[in-house]
Amino acid sequence: MAMERRNMLLEIGTEELPTTYIQPALDQLRTWGERWALASSITVWGTPRRLVLFIKDLPQFKTETVFGPPLQRAKDENGNWNKSAIGFARSRDKTVDDLQAGIKNGKKYLKLEVRLNSQRGLRDELIILLNSIKFPKTMRWIPDSAFRFARPIRWLVFMWGEHVTDLQVAGVRADRYARGHRFFGDKPVKLSSADISDYQRILRREYVIVDPTERRKKLVAGLLKQQEKYRPGIRETDLDVELVDEVGNLVEYPRVISGSFDESFLNIPSPVLITVMKTHQRYFPVRDGRGRLLPKFLVVANGPFKKTKSIRENNERVLRSRLADAEFFWEEDLLRSLEERVPDLEGVIFHARLGTYLDKVRRLEKLATFIAGRLGLSEEQVKNVKRAVLLCKSDLTTAMVTEFTELQGTMGMEYARKQGEAEDVARAIFEHYLPRSAEDVLPKTAVGQVLSLADKLDTVVAFLGAGITPSGSQDPYGLRRQAQGVIRLVAEKQLSLRFNVLVEKAVTGLKQERSSHKDAARQVLDFFRNRLEAFLETRNVPPDVVQAVLAAGWFDLPDVMKRVRMLQDLAGTTELMAATTIVERTFNIVHPEKLTGREKVRQDLLKEPAEKRLFSALETSTSIRKVIEEKKYREATKMYARAFSGLLSAFFEDVMVNVEEKSLRKNRMVLLSLINRLYSERVANLALLQFKRGEHMV
Amino acid sequence: MDFQTLIITLQGYWKDQGCLLAQPYDLEVGAGTFAPPTFFRVLGPDPWRVGYVQPSRRPSDGRYGENPNRLYQHHQYQVIIKPAPPEIQDIYIKSLLALGIDPRTHDIRFVEDDWESPTLGASGLGWEVWCDGLEITQFTYFQQMGGFDLEPVPVELTYGLERIAMFLQKVESVFDLEWADGVSYGEIRKRLEYDFSRYSFEEVPVDGYRELFTRFERESGDLLRKGLVYPAYDCVLKCSHVFNLLDARGAISVSERANYIGRVRKLAKACAELYLKGEEERDGDGTA
Numbered sequence: 001m002a003m004e005r006r007n008m009l010l011e012i013g014t015e016e017l018p019t020t021y022i023q024p025a026l027d028q029l030r031t032w033g034e035r036w037a038l039a040s041s042i043t044v045w046g047t048p049r050r051l052v053l054f055i056k057d058l059p060q061f062k063t064e065t066v067f068g069p070p071l072q073r074a075k076d077e078n079g080n081w082n083k084s085a086i087g088f089a090r091s092r093d094k095t096v097d098d099l100q101a102g103i104k105n106g107k108k109y110l111k112l113e114v115r116l117n118s119q120r121g122l123r124d125e126l127i128i129l130l131n132s133i134k135f136p137k138t139m140r141w142i143p144d145s146a147f148r149f150a151r152p153i154r155w156l157v158f159m160w161g162e163h164v165t166d167l168q169v170a171g172v173r174a175d176r177y178a179r180g181h182r183f184f185g186d187k188p189v190k191l192s193s194a195d196i197s198d199y200q201r202i203l204r205r206e207y208v209i210v211d212p213t214e215r216r217k218k219l220v221a222g223l224l225k226q227q228e229k230y231r232p233g234i235r236e237t238d239l240d241v242e243l244v245d246e247v248g249n250l251v252e253y254p255r256v257i258s259g260s261f262d263e264s265f266l267n268i269p270s271p272v273l274i275t276v277m278k279t280h281q282r283y284f285p286v287r288d289g290r291g292r293l294l295p296k297f298l299v300v301a302n303g304p305f306k307k308t309k310s311i312r313e314n315n316e317r318v319l320r321s322r323l324a325d326a327e328f329f330w331e332e333d334l335l336r337s338l339e340e341r342v343p344d345l346e347g348v349i350f351h352a353r354l355g356t357y358l359d360k361v362r363r364l365e366k367l368a369t370f371i372a373g374r375l376g377l378s379e380e381q382v383k384n385v386k387r388a389v390l391l392c393k394s395d396l397t398t399a400m401v402t403e404f405t406e407l408q409g410t411m412g413m414e415y416a417r418k419q420g421e422a423e424d425v426a427r428a429i430f431e432h433y434l435p436r437s438a439e440d441v442l443p444k445t446a447v448g449q450v451l452s453l454a455d456k457l458d459t460v461v462a463f464l465g466a467g468i469t470p471s472g473s474q475d476p477y478g479l480r481r482q483a484q485g486v487i488r489l490v491a492e493k494q495l496s497l498r499f500n501v502l503v504e505k506a507v508t509g510l511k512q513e514r515s516s517h518k519d520a521a522r523q524v525l526d527f528f529r530n531r532l533e534a535f536l537e538t539r540n541v542p543p544d545v546v547q548a549v550l551a552a553g554w555f556d557l558p559d560v561m562k563r564v565r566m567l568q569d570l571a572g573t574t575e576l577m578a579a580t581t582i583v584e585r586t587f588n589i590v591h592p593e594k595l596t597g598r599e600k601v602r603q604d605l606l607k608e609p610a611e612k613r614l615f616s617a618l619e620t621s622t623s624i625r626k627v628i629e630e631k632k633y634r635e636a637t638k639m640y641a642r643a644f645s646g647l648l649s650a651f652f653e654d655v656m657v658n659v660e661e662k663s664l665r666k667n668r669m670v671l672l673s674l675i676n677r678l679y680s681e682r683v684a685n686l687a688l689l690q691f692k693r694g695e696h697m698v
Numbered sequence: 699m700d701f702q703t704l705i706i707t708l709q710g711y712w713k714d715q716g717c718l719l720a721q722p723y724d725l726e727v728g729a730g731t732f733a734p735p736t737f738f739r740v741l742g743p744d745p746w747r748v749g750y751v752q753p754s755r756r757p758s759d760g761r762y763g764e765n766p767n768r769l770y771q772h773h774q775y776q777v778i779i780k781p782a783p784p785e786i787q788d789i790y791i792k793s794l795l796a797l798g799i800d801p802r803t804h805d806i807r808f809v810e811d812d813w814e815s816p817t818l819g820a821s822g823l824g825w826e827v828w829c830d831g832l833e834i835t836q837f838t839y840f841q842q843m844g845g846f847d848l849e850p851v852p853v854e855l856t857y858g859l860e861r862i863a864m865f866l867q868k869v870e871s872v873f874d875l876e877w878a879d880g881v882s883y884g885e886i887r888k889r890l891e892y893d894f895s896r897y898s899f900e901e902v903p904v905d906g907y908r909e910l911f912t913r914f915e916r917e918s919g920d921l922l923r924k925g926l927v928y929p930a931y932d933c934v935l936k937c938s939h940v941f942n943l944l945d946a947r948g949a950i951s952v953s954e955r956a957n958y959i960g961r962v963r964k965l966a967k968a969c970a971e972l973y974l975k976g977e978e979e980r981d982g983d984g985t986a
Contacts, residue, residue, distance in 0.1 A: 015787055016825060018810035048808075137812060139823040141839055143781045143850040151823070152839075154784065171784075183791075183801040250807065281831055299831060301805035311805050314830030317870065321767050328765075347951060 004060040006119075006161035009194035010126070012051040013155035013179055019249040021135050021150050022046045022212075029053045032129050036062075036122060043196060045210045047252045049182065052210060054196045058122075058160075061115045066092060068110035071101050085110060119160050123167050126158075130169045142171045155179060159194040180206020181252055184303050207304050208252045216248045219300060222256030223284060226298050231289050240284065247282055251302035258286075259316045263295045265323045268330050269414045275404050276322050283319065329399040337419050338394035338412065348396050351477075353466045355514070357393045360458065363509045364389045368454035370505050374497055377446055381424070384447045388428035391416060392451060395429070409433040435485050438538070442489055453489060453502075456482040461506040464527060465520040483531040487557065491535070494558040499528055501555075529554060536564065544690040551685035559631060563684055566633040576686075578641035579679065582648055583686040586676035589657055594666075595673055605667040610654040614647045618675055628682050640679050648675070699798060699866045700876040701883060704859060705751055708775045711796045712749035715789060717777065720750035725932060726939040729754050730776030730856055731815065734931060739778065740843050740852045741970055742977045746780040751859070755939065757946035760895030763888045766871035770894045771887075775857040781850035782839055790837065790855055794829070798866065805830050813838045817938055817962045819845035819970070822854065834862050844970025845963075898946040908949075911940045911958070918965045922972055931969045937962050 010029075017025070026044040033042040033055055041056040068074070068088035076082045081096045089096050092114050102111030131147065138148035147170050158167040158174035167174040177188035178199060185206035191199060200210055209215040220236050223244070227234050248254070265273065270293045277283040277297050286296035299315045301308070345358035354360075365386065372385045395401045395412035413430035417423070424447045431448025432455050434440060443449045460483050463469070470479050490497055507521045532554060536546045541564055549563045570576040606612045621643060627636040657668045680686065699707070709719055723733035730736060730752035739746045752774045760770030783789065787808075791801060799806075808825040813836065815821070824838035836856040840848050860872050860883075869875055873884030918933035941958050944950050950958060 016808035016810075137823060139839055139841055139851075140849075141782060141851045152784075183806070250809070283831075299805075302807060303802070303805065305803070305805070307803065310803065311830050313868075314804070314832065314865065317868070318831040321870070325765075325767070352956070 005057040006060060007159075007194040007196070008053075008055040008058050008122070009157060009159045009191070009196065009199060010053040011155075011157035011178070011199075012130070012153055013157070014049055014051070014149070014153050015151040016048045017051075017150050018136075019048070019246050022048070022051070022249050025051050025133055025135065025150070028133050029129075032125075036118065046212060046249075047208060047210055047215070048249060049252060050179075050208075050210065052199075054194070054199075056196070058118055060118060062118050062121075064114055064116050065102065066112050066114050067102060067104050068099075068112065071108040071110060074099075074110050088112070119165055123158070123165050126167065127169055145171065147171075157191065159191060162193045178202050178206070181208050181303060184253070209254075210252075212248065215251075215254060216244065219248050219251075219254040219256070220244060222254060222300070223298060226256050226258045227286055230286055230294055230296065233289075240278065243278055243282065243284060247284075247300045250282065251300060253303050255301045255303060255305050255308070257299050257301055257305075257308045257312050257315070258296060259283075259299060259312045259319070260296045261316060261319055261323060265327060266293065266295060268323065268327055269410075271407060271410045271414070272326050272330065272400065272404070273323070275407055276326055277319070279404070279406060280322060281315075281319060283315075325403070326400070329403060333398040333400055333411075333415060334418060338391040338415055338421075341394040341397045342390060344397040345393055348393075351463070351466070351468075353468075354462050357396060359513060360462075361389060361393055363458055363513060364392070364451070364454050366509050367458055367506055368450050371450045371453055371497065371502070374501070375446070375450065375495060377450065381446055384422055384424045384428065385450050387421065388425045388432070388447055388451050389454070391421070391425065392429045392432050392455070435488060437481065438484060442492060449489060449493060449495070453486055453495075453497075456486045457502055457506045458509070460486070460527065461503065461520065461524050462510055464524050465507070465510055469523075469527075479527075480531060483528055484535060487528070487532055487535045490557045491561055494561075496556070496558065498555040499557070500525065503528070532557075532560075541568070544688055545684075548684040548686055548688040551688060552681055552683055562631055563633055566637065567684060567689075570634065570637060575638045575641045578645040579637050580686040580689060582641065582644045583676055583680050585648060585652065586672040587680065587685075587687040589669070589672055595669065597673075597677075599666075599670040599673075601671045601674065602663075602667050605664055606671075607664070608655045610647070610651045611668065611671065614644070614651050614675070615671055617643050617647050618671070618678070621678060624678065628679075633683055636679075636683060644675055699863070700878050701859070701863050702878050704797065704863050704866065705773075705775065707796055708793065708857065709749065711793045712777055715747070715779075717747040717749040717779070720748050722751050722753055725935045726755045727752065727935055728756055728938065728942060730774045731818065731820070731854065732935060732938065733776070734928065736776060736778050736854065737818065737843065737931070737966075737970075738927075738973050740780055740840055740848055740854075741846060741974055743849065744780075744977075746778060746852070749775065749777045752776050755894075755942070757894070757898035757942045760891065760898050760946070762895040763873065763884075763891035766873070769860065769872065769887075770891050770898065773859040775859055777855040777857075778852055780848075780852035782853035786853050787837075790827075790835070797862065799829060808837065811836070816959050818843065818966050819963050824854075829865060832861060832865055834858060834865065845967040846970055846974065898943055900947075902943045902947040902949075904944065904947060904949040907940050907944050907947075911937055911944070914940065915961060915965065918969075922965075922968050925972065925976075927969055927972045927976060930965075930972070934962060934965045934969060937965065 026046045029051060030042055030044045033053055037055045037058055043054040045052040069084045074082060074085040081099070085099060086096055088110055089099055089112065092112050094112055098112055100111050101108055135150040138150055140146065140148055141152045149170065153170040153172055156167060156169065156172050156174040157176060157178065158165050159176055164174055164176045176191045178191055179188050180186060180203065185208065189202050189206065191202070203210045209218060220239065223239055224234055224236065273293060274285050277285050284298040286294045286298065288294055297319065301311055305311060342361070343358070345361060346356050348357045350357050350360050368385050368389045369382065372382045377385065392412060395408060395415060398411060398415070400411050401408050409430045409432065413426045416426035416429055424445055427445050428448040428451045431443035431445060432451035434443045434448070434452055443452045459477070460479050463477055463479055468477065489495070503521055503524045507519060507524065511519060529550065532550070533546055537543065545564060545567050549560055549567065552563065554560050601615055606615055624636055624639045624643060627639060655668065657665060657672070659665050713719055720735045727733055730750065733750070733752055735748045735750060739748065753771055754774050755771045757770060759768050761768045779786065791806070794801065794806070807828040809828055811824060811826040813822045813824060820840065820843045822838035822840040824836070826833045827835040827837055834857065838854045840852050840854055842848060860875065863875050864872060867875055873882065873888055875883035877883050877886050914933045914936040918930045918937065921930035921933065941962065
């Protein structure tokens with residue numbers, strides 16, 4: 001029988017979806033589709049008003065194995081099929097002759113090969129899928145129904161080849177009509193079959209560009225064309241990707257319109273102008289060839305508008321009133337200096353259980369000064385650190401930041417500059433929020449780095465100590481991000497700071513201020529270690545290397561990075577292999593719990609020449625210690641391997657460790673453990689590496 | 699289109715949609731949502747269609763009549779339809795057409811905006827409706843009111859009348875709006891804006907108002923115990939307005955804020971509960 005194949009088209013028509021919901025929903029549709037077909041035959045498209053899934057050449061039927069009752073409970077004492085076996089066959093429209101034995105989870109069961117009607121099976125599953133697509137927020141809208149979706153579903157197209165498949169979800173019955181643009185589309189157009197290019201073409205005619213890639217292309221082309229005259233040679237990479245993506249999902253048919261505003265508004269700091277345009281109006285700012293902001297903007301309208309004059313003028317009027325507000329805030333805020341605003345921070349809550357920002361500033365002063373001291377900052381820099389700490393949160397009390405919260409730090413910097421603060425201080429006020437994400441830049445100035453570290457450490461310690469910990473995907477205060485920021489900063493800028501010292505200092509600061517605060521040092525250190533593991537993993541360090549290195553100490557991050565690099569550099573070399581063998585053999589035989597770590601080798605108990613030689617090698621290993629001290633880990637590894645490899649082999653050839661006599665046995669264990677610890681406690685516990693021996697042996 | 703014609707047009711449009719035309723509520727409220735035709739009537743199963751103008755007081759938004767866009771008191775046109783009809787977006791768009799806003803010459807957009815009122819224990823999902831970049835309406839499918847899940851789900855449309863009028867008349871300052879032929883918005887409202895701004899920011903007697911809050915709070919509780927839900931709710935509105943005034947006056951510290959809001963919410967929830975109970979009893983009597 002020739003396998004019949006048909007195309008399937010599903011369009012979920014909705015009221016306007018939030019822009020950020022569209023792509024994740026399409027990803028879920030695709031994943032679902034991949035259960036029925038190869039990835040290459042699946043297309044997912046979407047606009048604010050529709051989610052589309054197309055599957056090419058779906059077989060009409062698909063064979064699936066279904067399991068029934070266990071084989072041993074399927075026959076009666078005479079060896080005939082019993083009730084449950086017959087019932088199983090019947091439930092699938094089969095007879096007992098079709099029953100087979102199959103193995104599931106290592107046990108025998110009855111099984112049937114069933115030919116499923118994909119059309120019906122898919123439809124049934126689709127209903128489940130539509131009930132379970134995940135969105136950040138969902139709503140109810142249908143009377144007497146608990147059905148939830150991101151926004152109301154208003155129509156469905158569900159076609160299988162030339163036919164509409166009966167599908168009813170969310171009070172809507174599927175049909176074959178493609179709906180065009182909300183305002184520019186004509187009447188719904190009848191689709192004759194589930195043909196993706198037909199569908200795309202019809203929608204295009206009805207002013208909907210359903211393929212997001214195509215829509216984006218059109219949008220980008222429009223944006224570039226409008227800017228070409230101000231910035232010749234402008235390219236796609238010059239555009240704000242985030243905004244392009246967002247706006248691309250705000251419209252079904254992008255039409256770029258350019259507008260302008262009064263040049264006098266350019267006196268407002270450009271971050272403010274950009275925020276007003278971008279975040280609040282979704283306008284694209286326009287720059288000239290030298291990157292300077294021009295009194296222009298681009299708005300993306302939704303539809304094939306012929307006349308754009310009034311749209312432009314109206315948008316200009318909206319922007320004008322927003323910029324007038326911003327200008328007012330800017331001038332008003334400058335009437336009071338950041339320093340004068342410090343006491344106002346008593347009215348700004350950091351967190352209900354953690355006091356105000358004034359409390360935080362006071363804590364930061366101690367912590368930041370401490371860090372600055374540790375890093376050996378100059379007297380001038382320390383002075384700037386203190387000044388920046390004092391002012392760093394003051395912009396939270398300004399009208400501008402109250403209105404545009406995303407400008408915190410940025411406004412602090414702008415106001416500080418305007419008020420004649422040192423440039424280092426102004427920069428630090430901005431930089432202390434960096435990095436704001438895993439990809440964000442790090443603070444460049446030493447003062448900014450100190451402040452950033454202090455602020456983040458304090459936040460993490462404060463929240464964990466108050467019992468507020470992230471769990472699963474819940475991290476409302478971004479504590480993981482902040483901890484990660486601290487780690488990146490210390491690791492990448494190679495700051496010689498030890499985590500235990502930093503955490504202890506931060507904990508002490510909080511304890512002094514808030515007596516109820518838990519001493520969370522242990523917990524905070526675990527939290528940071530955890531984030532450090534995650535950080536190293538993002539740097540593609542294999543988990544076993546991470547564990548080996550961290551086991552030998554992790555408080556000094558630049559040092560951790562050095563040891564990681566060494567292990568990666570020496571991977572597969574005979575030196576590292578030899579060192580690993582030494583650490584492993586000395587690790588395996590010694591049971592650490594029996595040793596306190598303070599034991600010394602008793603020379604009088606050394607009997608065999610091989611153990612005497614091994615001991616004397618240990619005694620003369622000061623040069624290895626010195627090289628480790630100097631953090632020359634490559635060198636140390638080679639020396640370690642050279643010093644002990646042969647001697648240890650000889651030792652195991654000639655000497656029994658597990659001898660009857662207790663004192664002898666213990667003495668040998670002590671000897672081996674000292675050799676082990678010489679390396680594994682300072683460089684890396686190579687016994688935790690998981691590579692297979694054979695891979696590295698040539 | 700002058701300001702009063704705008705109102706009349708919306709009234710006419712929504713009357714034709716089968717809405718009952720209610721009158722503005724006669725207490726100080728921050729939004730049309732607070733008025734009883736919304737707060738109470740979205741609760742429970744009975745269908746409801748209403749439209750009304752609601753003068754809305756927001757003391758902290760007062761600018762002494764100096765800011766062209768911000769007002770101590772603005773006007774909303776509030777529409778509630780329960781259950782929300784499936785074609786409600788189209789019905790709404792047609793109301794814009796009635797105002798002369800043609801979506802084929804203006805860029806109308808539904809931009810995600812989920813709404814929440816911690817004071818009323820209310821939340822909903824929906825959009826800001828943008829017209830050429832200007833927010834002209836809040837469009838919300840209510841999900842909760844007074845802490846109760848709403849069934850069926852009502853839709854709330856809140857038109858910002860001043861903004862729409864400024865858009866239609868192409869003026870840059872609200873005070874330049876034409877209220878009626880030859881009469882400006884400024885003539886009618888400017889002095890009031892100045893007076894109330896001064897009052898809110900400078901003259902509100904803090905101690906007396908704190909006491910007022912507590913008295914209305916207590917009174918609301920007493921009335922609830924007596925089963926007088928509407929007067930009890932009026933006291934909630936009083937509390938809410940007193941709180942807004944104290945807030946504008948700068949008399950409420952950050953830590954007190956959540957506490958005050960929580961107290962209003964508690965009463966609002968109790969009112970919703972009592973209202974629903976009364977409705978159930980009424981229905982029970984009807985069928986007995």
